Amino acid sequence: SQQGEEDPQALSIQEGENATMNCSYKTSINNLQWYRQNSGRGLVHLILIRSNEREKHSGRLRVTLDTSKKSSSLLITASRAADTASYFCATDTGSARQLTFGSGTQLTVLP
Amino acid sequence: GAGVSQSPSNKVTEKGKDVELRCDPISGHTALYWYRQSLGQGLEFLIYFQGNSAPDKSGLPSDRFSAERTGGSVSTLTIQRTQQEDSAVYLCASSSTGTLNQPQHFGDGTRLSIL
Numbered sequence: 001s002q003q004g005e006e007d008p009q010a011l012s013i014q015e016g017e018n019a020t021m022n023c024s025y026k027t028s029i030n031n032l033q034w035y036r037q038n039s040g041r042g043l044v045h046l047i048l049i050r051s052n053e054r055e056k057h058s059g060r061l062r063v064t065l066d067t068s069k070k071s072s073s074l075l076i077t078a079s080r081a082a083d084t085a086s087y088f089c090a091t092d093t094g095s096a097r098q099l100t101f102g103s104g105t106q107l108t109v110l111p
Numbered sequence: 112g113a114g115v116s117q118s119p120s121n122k123v124t125e126k127g128k129d130v131e132l133r134c135d136p137i138s139g140h141t142a143l144y145w146y147r148q149s150l151g152q153g154l155e156f157l158i159y160f161q162g163n164s165a166p167d168k169s170g171l172p173s174d175r176f177s178a179e180r181t182g183g184s185v186s187t188l189t190i191q192r193t194q195q196e197d198s199a200v201y202l203c204a205s206s207s208t209g210t211l212n213q214p215q216h217f218g219d220g221t222r223l224s225i226l
Contacts, residue, residue, distance in 0.1 A: 004153075030211065030212065031211070031212050033214065040219070041219050041220075042115070042202055042204075042217030042218050042219045042220055043154075043202070043204070043215075043217040044217070045214035045215065045216070048212065048214065050212070088153060088154070092211035092212065096167070097159050097166055097167040097209070097211075098144060098156045098159050098167060098170075098211070099156075099211055099215065100156070101146075101153045101154040101156075102153050103152055103153040104152075104153055106151075
């Protein structure tokens with residue numbers, strides 16, 4: 001199975017609600033990144049959290065990292081229809097020269 | 112342009128033909144990555160370039176796949192004798208260095224369809 005796996009696979013919420021997506025991984029990491037992908041487009045980097053950090057904020061985004069549970073969560077507060085996209089976590093394990101991406105969470109924000 | 116540019120944006124070809132996909136990274140970015148994304152799936156790593164050399168080709172699925180990068184800039188991914196299972200979106204990304212604590216900047220991909 002993949003190093004990074006997002007949960008849930010799909011999430012549908014109303015505009016204004018908060019959206020929480022989770023990422024679990026199997027081996028120790030140096031850092032973890034979250035990306036967003038709009039339909040038909042490339043991925044856009046959202047936030048990077050290092051293994052020695054527990055929480056990070058960027059605008060309406062809040063990322064947490066629990067290395068003991070090998071998991072991370074992405075919280076989008078006060079969601080907007082424009083937040084509709086797929087969200088991917090990507091891990092740097094330090095043993096490879098590339099990031100390992102999960103299979104993503106498809107978020108739909110209903111107006 | 113300021114971002115990563117990929118061409119063509121769409122390619123439809125017959126099984127058995129060769130295809131060439133192009134990636135123009137952000138100017139000055141030394142690291143370049145190719146990924147493959149099947150419908151509704153995550154990204155599958157193909158190959159990584161640091162400058163013109165490819166320290167990691169571990170993701171290339173078969174010897175029908177090859178890639179090169181010239182002048183530390185443009186990269187081409189070539190698929191020979193295409194098969195239907197090669198149908199996917201091929202994404203290119205670049206980053207300022209080859210360290211993985213830098214964000215990767217993606218192009219919008221080439222959607223490849225093999226008939």
